[in-house]
Amino acid sequence: MKTLLNYSYYPGCSLHASASEYDLSTRELFNALGIGLTEIPDWFCCGATPAHNVDELLSLSLCAKNLELADKVEGDMAVACASCFSRLKTTQHVLTENEVKRKQVETAINAPVKLDSSVKHLLEILAKDLGLERLATAANKPLAGLKVACYYGCLLTRPTDVPNLDCTEAPTIMERVIEAVGAETVAWTHRLECCGANFTLSRPGVVIQLTNAILESAKAAGADCIMVGCPLCHGNLDIRQKEIEGVYNADYNMPVFYLTQLVGLSVGLGAEKLGLDAMIVNPMPLLKEKGLL
Amino acid sequence: MKKKKMVISQETMDVDFVRKVEALADTSVRRCFQCGKCSAGCPMATFMEHPPNRVVRLLQLGQWRRVLEGRSIWYCASCETCSTRCPNKVQLASIMDALRKLSWDAEGPSKESYVQLANKLFLQNIRTYGRQYEMRLAAVFNVKSGQFLKDLMLGPKLLAKGKLKMFHSKNKNLSEIEKIFTRIEEMRKKGEAL
Numbered sequence: 001m002k003t004l005l006n007y008s009y010y011p012g013c014s015l016h017a018s019a020s021e022y023d024l025s026t027r028e029l030f031n032a033l034g035i036g037l038t039e040i041p042d043w044f045c046c047g048a049t050p051a052h053n054v055d056e057l058l059s060l061s062l063c064a065k066n067l068e069l070a071d072k073v074e075g076d077m078a079v080a081c082a083s084c085f086s087r088l089k090t091t092q093h094v095l096t097e098n099e100v101k102r103k104q105v106e107t108a109i110n111a112p113v114k115l116d117s118s119v120k121h122l123l124e125i126l127a128k129d130l131g132l133e134r135l136a137t138a139a140n141k142p143l144a145g146l147k148v149a150c151y152y153g154c155l156l157t158r159p160t161d162v163p164n165l166d167c168t169e170a171p172t173i174m175e176r177v178i179e180a181v182g183a184e185t186v187a188w189t190h191r192l193e194c195c196g197a198n199f200t201l202s203r204p205g206v207v208i209q210l211t212n213a214i215l216e217s218a219k220a221a222g223a224d225c226i227m228v229g230c231p232l233c234h235g236n237l238d239i240r241q242k243e244i245e246g247v248y249n250a251d252y253n254m255p256v257f258y259l260t261q262l263v264g265l266s267v268g269l270g271a272e273k274l275g276l277d278a279m280i281v282n283p284m285p286l287l288k289e290k291g292l293l
Numbered sequence: 294m295k296k297k298k299m300v301i302s303q304e305t306m307d308v309d310f311v312r313k314v315e316a317l318a319d320t321s322v323r324r325c326f327q328c329g330k331c332s333a334g335c336p337m338a339t340f341m342e343h344p345p346n347r348v349v350r351l352l353q354l355g356q357w358r359r360v361l362e363g364r365s366i367w368y369c370a371s372c373e374t375c376s377t378r379c380p381n382k383v384q385l386a387s388i389m390d391a392l393r394k395l396s397w398d399a400e401g402p403s404k405e406s407y408v409q410l411a412n413k414l415f416l417q418n419i420r421t422y423g424r425q426y427e428m429r430l431a432a433v434f435n436v437k438s439g440q441f442l443k444d445l446m447l448g449p450k451l452l453a454k455g456k457l458k459m460f461h462s463k464n465k466n467l468s469e470i471e472k473i474f475t476r477i478e479e480m481r482k483k484g485e486a487l
Contacts, residue, residue, distance in 0.1 A: 053394075
């Protein structure tokens with residue numbers, strides 16, 4: 001028997017607010033699967049896009065500080081947000097390649113940078129560390145008949161050599177995970193296209209245009225729902241969906257789940273443990289129709 | 294839009310600037326051979342006056358002022374598609390970061406103020422609170438950008454769903470974050486970092 005898995009958990013800012021259901025379902029799912037999750041005490045914001053946009057040194061330093069804090073907790077680092085994941089991996093990549101920047105960052109945080117510590121997205125933990133076979137065994141309520149459009153967005157896979165989660169242009173890790181627990185997946189065109197991410201604050205018009213194309217593509221492919229692993233993608237696809245339907249005179253009614261919510265359903269967790277009531281597009285009619293709740 | 298004529302001469306070509314961009318981005322601007330793959334895959338190209346490959350070409354020709362004056366760099370979503378697909382391994386997303394930083398530091402002439410305001414408030418929040426508080430960020434953004442009614446209808450819905458928190462758990466080691474900001478400022482003052 002494999003030793004019990006334990007991770008130092010970096011939720012990121014969104015999971016403490018707009019994506020609280022992602023946080024809740026992650027904790028509940030990992031608990032149900034017997035995987036240990038210890039939140040890193042007093043973690044900081046990773047800086048996300050705004051920091052690297054205008055101040056790379058600050059962005060690298062914030063992430064290096066978080067890597068240092070994570071190192072004090074036992075286990076590899078488990079990251080839920082695609083953007084935090086990308087920033088932490090980018091920091092390790094850049095500072096391994098560039099000694100000048102590494103020295104600057106070490107001065108900024110007044111400590112050596114943890115370049116080799118293992119940073120993993122939740123998908124990686126489910127697909128690789130736990131393994132698809134064990135995941136399939138744990139799924140006592142398989143998601144039979146549910147057609148899922150797996151949406152990767154930008155930062156889970158790009159750029160080459162940085163996240164190393166899966167192939168940059170044709171990843172399958174999300175499909176493999178959700179098929180392992182009994183769902184069907186659809187082939188669609190926009191699974192790697194950008195949703196507009198943090199333009200939701202400064203230029204929502206951009207997000208409405210880009211996200212509409214994603215919803216349209218998922219609908220055309222016959223998907224019942226979309227699955228994501230990023231709180232920004234979720235915010236744009238779920239929170240702004242009604243507004244988009246209004247602008248484009250469309251009717252999507254497409255529930256957008258976090259991967260931990262769907263996998264959680266398959267291992268028998270109830271709606272209240274997965275925060276399904278926090279979703280803006282109500283998933284209950286769909287789940288009842290498919291006999292999954 | 295009326296196009297300004299571009300004059301390329303020794304006087305208008307500033308290659309030192311390009312070297313600075315290359316140092317910051319740790320990649321080559323000169324290696325680009327204008328295949329256009331970056332612009333073909335760019336989700337934001339439709340919002341830019343100079344698509345990504347033209348931004349690189351303008352840099353190669355030392356015409357960086359044209360780039361910084363426009364909004365292209367502020368409309369890049371950092372999706373990394375360009376860097377992933379470039380056949381010459383030009384890290385264009387990193388070049389965009391470098392250009393934004395240089396424009397930001399110089400309080401440059403870009404017309405795109407909303408994105409810059411959002412960035413500024415985001416960084417201020419990190420320095421003050423250690424973490425991002427979304428509700429505060431959105432509220433202050435609306436006030437400072439004069440769009441008091443922006444997304445007003447979303448607010449109550451998000452509050453009801455528990456997606457906007459009035460109160461947050463605080464970091465106990467906030468002084469650490471201030472030290473990081475201060476040390477970086479000191480390094481820059483001494484010329485030890487860009």
